Amino acid sequence: MESLFAITLGVLAATGTYLLLRARVFPVVLGLTLLSYAVNLFLFAMGRLVTGGAAVIGSGSSQYADPVPQALVLTAIVIGFAMTAFVVVLSLRGLGELKTDHVDGEEPRT
Structure with missing residues (x-):
């Protein structure tokens, strides 16, 4: 897992960086979006990937999900949109x- x-994080970050280096507006916008998705997934992974863990620390729960990265990702999604x-x-x-x-407003000379 x-x-x-x-691998998914690496592919998203590499594709986003590649698209950021393009000279047209749409690939730059798409690259920024993919890079923000990669950062959101990275922040989400910082809260430990736990399946079936409690959302809040309980009295008998040994595994729990950290709510801070989840709140950060939710905020980052809204700001990114x-x-x-x-x-x-x-x-x-x-x-x-x-x-x-073209991103600098001038067509390249051929």
Whole structure:
């Protein structure tokens, strides 16, 4: 389970970084989104992966799930969604004014 989780984190982070280095707006937005998903999964994993664990420390429970990483991930999802919406609107505005979707506003010379 942990190896599959680590591989998934690595693939998401590598794909997000690759897409961030592209020169077009949509791949950059998609790369930011994938990178934020990777960070959210990493934060979630910091709370220990426990199946069937209690959400709150009980009197007889030896395994419990830490609620702090879960709260951090929930907050990060909301902030990530808002930032993705903002970047999409910003890129659409840039596309409308600059007439190109290149990230620095200029088409590369060929």
